[in-house]
Amino acid sequence: MSVQYRDVTLRDGLQLAGKNLPTERKIALVRELFSLGVEHLEVGSMARPDLVPTMADTLDVVAGLDVADRERVWIWTATPRHVERAAAAGVRGFQYCFSASDSHNRANIGRDTEASLAAMPDAIAAASAVGGRVQLCIATSFTCPFEGVVPIDRFQAILDDPRTEGAVDVVVCDTLGQADPGEVHRRVALANERRPELGIVYHGHDTWGLGVANAAAAVEAGADVVDGALGGLGGCPFAPGASGNTALEDLVFAFRPDWLDVGAFETLVRLGEEITGSVGEPNRSRARAGARSEAHAFPWVLPA
Numbered sequence: 001m002s003v004q005y006r007d008v009t010l011r012d013g014l015q016l017a018g019k020n021l022p023t024e025r026k027i028a029l030v031r032e033l034f035s036l037g038v039e040h041l042e043v044g045s046m047a048r049p050d051l052v053p054t055m056a057d058t059l060d061v062v063a064g065l066d067v068a069d070r071e072r073v074w075i076w077t078a079t080p081r082h083v084e085r086a087a088a089a090g091v092r093g094f095q096y097c098f099s100a101s102d103s104h105n106r107a108n109i110g111r112d113t114e115a116s117l118a119a120m121p122d123a124i125a126a127a128s129a130v131g132g133r134v135q136l137c138i139a140t141s142f143t144c145p146f147e148g149v150v151p152i153d154r155f156q157a158i159l160d161d162p163r164t165e166g167a168v169d170v171v172v173c174d175t176l177g178q179a180d181p182g183e184v185h186r187r188v189a190l191a192n193e194r195r196p197e198l199g200i201v202y203h204g205h206d207t208w209g210l211g212v213a214n215a216a217a218a219v220e221a222g223a224d225v226v227d228g229a230l231g232g233l234g235g236c237p238f239a240p241g242a243s244g245n246t247a248l249e250d251l252v253f254a255f256r257p258d259w260l261d262v263g264a265f266e267t268l269v270r271l272g273e274e275i276t277g278s279v280g281e282p283n284r285s286r287a288r289a290g291a292r293s294e295a296h297a298f299p300w301v302l303p304a
Contacts, residue, residue, distance in 0.1 A: 004225045006040035013233035017279040020054040027064035037259025043073045046082035059089040078109045080122035087130045096123045097137035101144035124166040136164045137171040142179040159194040169199040177207030181217035192222035203227040204246045211246030212254045231272035232284030247285035
């Protein structure tokens with residue numbers, strides 16, 4: 001499949017972890033993933049450190065990257081002030097995130113969806129002032145932990161809102177991992193139809209075991225980039241029922257990008273094992289489980 005990958009281990013992957021990675025290890029991981037061929041990374045968040053302490057060193061991570069790497073990384077933001085602070089630290093890729101459902105937006109950001117939409121032009125202006133790029137990131141694009149299924153009309157209304165003009169991409173988020181491939185295809189295709197000038201990123205979780213299938217449906221419907229995290233790490237601290245992201249190892253094993261060979265796959269598996277072990281979280285990657293099986297005649301099974 002012709003699609004690019006964004007690893008979100010250092011933001012969505014770590015935000016629920018019981019332990020954090022040292023800043024220098026985060027910086028090294030950015031370089032390791034880029035050297036393998038992963039095209040984009042999400043490396044942190046401007047969320048309040050008292051609420052998401054694993055994100056407290058985000059700007060230190062950015063400071064440790066060279067200019068070329070900063071052009072390929074994204075930071076989670078939710079207010080124009082977030083964008084201004086991140087921009088001053090050298091960030092140039094901003095995810096401006098809010099939820100399609102008011103209840104989750106209040107739990108996650110502290111305001112309703114309309115307030116976040118109203119502030120988006122100021123966020124875009126702050127990014128533009130430094131030559132930056134903004135993604136329109138729509139959390140709970142499918143379901144909300146408090147309201148249930150999010151009507152597709154609600155999703156479309158956000159896509160059609162003129163206050164989102166100036167974004168370069170739309171990130172369609174299955175925050176809870178409750179979507180099915182048919183609905184993923186439907187909403188990604190709608191985004192492609194309503195906003196053809198935008199790139200489309202699909203952000204999925206694997207709660208119900210459909211992470212790879214949903215990503216495939218998104219790509220078929222027009223997504224350019226899919227998100228994944230090493231070892232299936234992650235989940236939203238303000239979304240009861242959310243589990244880990246779709247594992248990056250599973251996505252690349254399924255879709256086989258040009259840069260993936262057995263050696264690169266082994267490196268990803270070992271990185272996922274290291275990172276999940278370091279933060280004391282389970283490794284949920286199904287491809288990793290296969291790679292550690294006893295079926296050694298299969299070339300993708302790794303040596304012990």
